[in-house]
Amino acid sequence: MKITVVGGTGLIGSQVVDKLTAAGHEAVPAALSTGVDLLTGKGLDQALDGAEVVVNLANSPTFDEASLDFFRTSMTNLLAAGEQAGVRHQAILSIVGVDQVPQLDYYRAKALQEELLREGPTPYSIVRATQFFEFMAAVLSWTSDDTTVRLPATPIQPMATADIVDNVVEVATGAPLQGIRDIAGPEVFRLDELGRITLAAQHDDRTVTTDDKAGMFAVVTGDVLTAGPDARLSSTRYQDWIRRNG
Template sequence: MRMKIAVIGGTGLIGSQVVKDLNAAGHQAVPHSRSTGVDVVGGGGVDDAVEGAEVVVNLTNSPTFDDASPAFFRASMDTLLAAARRAGTGHFVILSIVGVDRVPALDYYRAKVLQEEILRDGPVPYSIVRATQFMEFMEAVLSWTASDDSVRLPATPIQPIAAKDVAAAVADVAVGAPLNGIRNIGGPEVFPLDELGRLTLAHKGDARTVVTDPGAGMFGAVEGDVLTDLDAHLAPTRYADWLS
């Protein structure tokens, strides 16, 4: 059955691929974002974006990762859920993070937990897809603590997943019945983050040394092995293949 699906944040890394996957499967997936005139905080264009949509997929993200992020998720979810209720939407999907509720030291993770809670308590049947860390984010992770000759990284266990596999999983959930719960997805391998950094730099021919530093960067605030889940739905792409 062909479905009309509004993909909010549909022009970004994951959203654009979700739109592509859904349309290739015969559905009518329409991308919406600030660039198409949709303001999820102020509400402009939101009612038009979700009108007639059987499913709303919300892939918008906070512009910052600090203590301002909860306000973004509160405002955007309240706006989108109210519009989805008015439109009679039967399924609302968001993308979250594996282990997000187990890292209270990070403002952004607490904000994503808030987003999940608002959805669970809201008026529309829902699904939450929690993914492990994207392979595509490794460049940013390296940049946070880089100097001319080294990069400092903790040995936090990471289960990298390719963005294309995340998008495929989100698209699959979007066309199914609402989970009214969570589906975890992850990459097929687990690495200590410092080792992942060494693999990445070696592949690029970058001679900088990775120094293991338990407190370095955002992931230095992560205690224990909480960002992995080998019982999740495992994606096919391995990190070495993605690098190549």
């Protein structure tokens, strides 16, 4: 089966391409580096020619209000090109709780992407994942200095990208969900607690201070970024992962 992986050269996309290829599918990465521009539509027709499935893993270059325009334009162009090419299944990767945090521009943008996909002409699937283990380094850097990292006590349920890839591949090669699959890690942490675990594993002697006004996740209320009872939980535990990768 030919599957076009939009954003197929990124952190998740490159792993999805490799896993699909290993399973015997014709996985075609589509990105700026391969001549595909989602915002202008350039190269889309060629990338989608003969594809039965499109997996959209492209991400906005910014997390601010401009991300709304990125996802509106890219999703609209991709749906139109997919319909023209006869694509039978469009799948995207989104975020658990994405529709519960309107205070964040990026989350509103991803919620808009989901809405456009649901209302589009092609059978669809949405995989919503919790935060990535791999993003903890960036989260720590947002509100840190030489001695202190400030983090809110926001509950999160992070997971490894390898486990996200497994779910994306399973959904992409199956029948369209016509709905959402939530996926999450096996453990819930407070973000400040996870910061302390991370620094200890990396032998970093900075101190984590709980600050409920610090960083992107400070605006999140309650446990909306953790998975509900119907979510599929992965098996990779954070302490095991960071021991191998930290």
